[in-house]
Amino acid sequence: MTPQTGILDAIEVIQKYRIGRLVVIDRTRKPIGIITEKDMLKALYPLDSKPIGSIRVGDLMSKNLITVTKKDSVYRCAKIMKDNNIASVIVLHDDGNLDGILTKTDLVFNFLNQESTPLKISKIMTTKVVTVSQKDSLFLVESMLINNKISRVVVVQNQKPIGIITYRDFIPARIPNRLGTYTDPNELRDMWYNPHPNQFNINQLSYVLTFKAEDIMTKNPVTIEDSDDVSMAALVMYRYGISGIPVVKQSKLVGIVTKSDIVFALAEEA
Numbered sequence: 090m091t092p093q094t095g096i097l098d099a100i101e102v103i104q105k106y107r108i109g110r111l112v113v114i115d116r117t118r119k120p121i122g123i124i125t126e127k128d129m130l131k132a133l134y135p136l137d138s139k140p141i142g143s144i145r146v147g148d149l150m151s152k153n154l155i156t157v158t159k160k161d162s163v164y165r166c167a168k169i170m171k172d173n174n175i176a177s178v179i180v181l182h183d184d185g186n187l188d189g190i191l192t193k194t195d196l197v198f199n200f201l202n203q204e205s206t207p208l209k210i211s212k213i214m215t216t217k218v219v220t221v222s223q224k225d226s227l228f229l230v231e232s233m234l235i236n237n238k239i240s241r242v243v244v245v246q247n248q249k250p251i252g253i254i255t256y257r258d259f260i261p262a263r264i265p266n267r268l269g270t271y272t273d274p275n276e277l278r279d280m281w282y283n284p285h286p287n288q289f290n291i292n293q294l295s296y297v298l299t300f301k302a303e304d305i306m307t308k309n310p311v312t313i314e315d316s317d318d319v320s321m322a323a324l325v326m327y328r329y330g331i332s333g334i335p336v337v338k339q340s341k342l343v344g345i346v347t348k349s350d351i352v353f354a355l356a357e358e359a
Contacts, residue, residue: 091115092122092147099146100129107330109257110177112190113150120179120187122150126256127240156181159188163199166191167355176349193332193348200323200351210322211315213354214336214344220245223252223303230254230302241333243342244306250335250342252306259305312337315344319354322346 090099090111099111103126113122128149156179157166166178170193180189220243221230233242234256244252312335313322322334326348336344 090124090146092145092150094146095142096129096144096146096149097142099124103129107257109192110190111146112179112187113146114187118186120154120156120181122147122152123154123177123179124150125176130256130259154179157191158183163196164355164358167196167352170196171349171353171356193352194327196352196355197323197326197348200355201320201327205320208319208354209315210313210317210319210336210346211344213319213350214315214346215350216344218243218335218342218345220342221254221302222246223301223306225302227259227300227302227305231259240347241345243310243335243345244302245342248341250310250312250337252303252308253310253333253335254302254306255332258307310335313346314338319346319351323351326351 090102090113092113092115102111103109110123110125112120113124115121124146128151131149155169155173155175157169158181169178170176177190177192179187180191182188219233219237219239221233223244223246230242234240234254241253241255243250244254311325311329311331313325315336315338325334326332333345333347335342336346
């Protein structure tokens with residue numbers, strides 16, 4: 090993409106190709122930025138008077154690029170991602186032009202193609218999982234994603250995972266546009282960025298919060314046992330094209346394992 094590309098066109102591209110980010114280049118094909126699904130989702134919230142049709146990729150892209158070359162080791166790339174809390178690095182030619190992009194998905198695939206010491210999922214998984222119920226409003230779910238700086242929430246019922254919601258699930262719904270039509274943008278902004286949403290205020294907005302977690306969640310998510318090996322998690326992620334898996338023990342949710350966790354395990358070997 091170029092900085093002048095409209096944000097709606099960029100959204101169509103990531104939806105069509107099911108990718109999480111786009112590299113932004115100038116006329117000489119030099120990378121000058123990167124824009125992610127999260128950046129695009131924020132654009133759907135009409136928090137100011139600027140119409141979404143006028144927003145360009147250049148308005149939202151991140152400009153502080155972290156780059157590598159093809160000669161860099163996989164382990165170094167994993168360490169760079171971990172140290173900078175990023176999901177990809179841009180690969181440059183010697184002349185500074187774009188050569189490619191390396192993502193966590195590529196590193197997970199690399200994990201599968203090498204012999205590694207057995208490592209239980211319980212050793213690397215996150216045990217404090219952010220969860221919601223199927224009847225929670227999408228506005229509350231989105232607030233939890235933003236304020237916890239996470240990419241997915243698990244929908245639970247009786248401590249068992251029954252669904253999962255990611256940023257990608259929100260984009261087709263276009264819920265923010267509907268909210269902005271009927272609600273004061275300042276009121277939405279205060280709610281959206283509040284780490285501890287007030288249930289009374291949420292109830293006050295109930296007339297526009299008609300959509301629930303169950304409306305967009307991926308039902309019956311793939312799960313994995315905490316006693317399984319990390320290589321099994323990598324295989325499941327690669328096979329199903331997913332980035333995070335709820336971890337269960339006797340069918341009850343005990344954690345979540347993500348591509349980040351596997352990349353961090355690789356980084357330890359750098």
